[in-house]
Amino acid sequence: MSFSHLDHDTLRQWQDSGTAHEVVDIRDPMSFSQGHIPGSSHLDNKSVGDFVERTPQERTVVVVCYHGHSSQQAALWLAGQGFERVYSLDGGFTHWQHHHPDQVVRDDGAGPR
Structure with a gap:
């Protein structure tokens, strides 16, 4: 019942x-709407119950926060809920945005900044 670390290059390869x-993505809603990894969904205390119910436990889950710290706690919690392959993105969204600026989307439909 644990999680693994994932580097941004591996996530980009998976995508x-x-x-x-x-x-x-567990960052605050405003930060998420201003920029997030394509295909990611916002996860907070309100939506986590639905996520746990609708997501198969064998599904690979990657947790993203600002810098890769808070995501470790969230990943550990998800592993405790029975998810088999949970990862915390090293460096978080800040690192992702710096290295993959072409892979950032905003809720207003705008592409890379």
Whole structure:
């Protein structure tokens, strides 16, 4: 019942190759709407119950926060809920945005900044 660390290059490879995974972003709603990893969903205390119910436990889940710290606690919690493959994104969204600026979307439909 634990999680693993994932580097941003591996996540980018998974996205490019179509490897099945779910990216959940635990940052505050405003930060998420201003920029997030394509295909990710916002996860907070209100939506986590629905996420746990609708997501198969064998699904690979990648947790993203600002810098890769809070995501570790959330990943550990998800592993405790029975998810088998849970990852915390090292460096968080800040690192992702710096290294993959072409892979950031906003809720207003705007593309990379």
